[in-house]
Amino acid sequence: MSQPKNGFQVHHIEDAPEESRETLQAINQAYGFLPNLMGIVSESPAALKAYVTLNRLFKEESAFSQTEAELVLLIISAHNGCGYCVAAHSAGGERAGVDAATLEDVRQQRELSDPKLQALAAFTRKLIDARGWVEHKDVDAFLQTGYSHRHLLDLLTALAMKTISNYTNHIAETPLDEALSAKAWKEAS
Incomplete structure (x- = not known):
């Protein structure tokens, strides 16, 4: 396995900071x-707990369906160019029952055949590119496709979570886990 960059370490449960060990044990289980x-993020117990908490809240309490939630995480990760998270959320999308064609379209940032999912992808990408400063017409278009203000705020929760993981992976160049190797991603050009 390759090593992370910039002096980061992939911690194991036994050598992680004490405050991270219980969380790592739960993740491992x-x-x-x-x-x-998670081994890298565990260097900061606060970052690890923030990521795990946001992930749980987004997946369990957001207004998005399981399919939409997995696609949101994949859309964000692909748009941010995070190969590690694209692989992880491609696997998550498969587990959630997302069809292979839709997963590949999101991975390659192509238009989606489902108009509502396409609106979700387009709005998510605009939100990232505009750093939140989207125009009223963009918000209105998103809401007119059947999403709500709750969905929009839940999307911000996903963005906060993916900022932690995508940026960590960019900085540390996190090595892809063997379990995710079949989902390795070559960024769309």
Whole structure:
């Protein structure tokens, strides 16, 4: 396995900061392995707990369906150019029952055949590019496709979570886990 960059370390449960160990044990139990990203983020117990909490809240309490939630995380990660998270959320999308064609379209940032999902993808990308300063017409268009203000705020929760993971992966060049290697991603040009 390659090593992370910029002096980062992929911690294991036994060598992680004490305050991160319980969270890492729960992650290991849930996934059956400890993802390299979590090993790196565990250096900061606050960042690890923030990521895990936001992830749980987004997946369990957002207004998005399970399919939409997985696609949101994949859309954000692909738009941010995060290969590690694209692989992880491609696997998550498969587990959620997203069809292979839709997953590949999101991975390659192509237009989606489902108009509502396309509106979600387009608005998410605009929100990232505008750093939140989207125009009223963009918000109105998003709301007119059947999404609500709650969805918009839930989308911000996902963006906060993915900022932690996408940026960590960019800075540390997190090595892809063997369990995710089949979902490795070559960024769309």
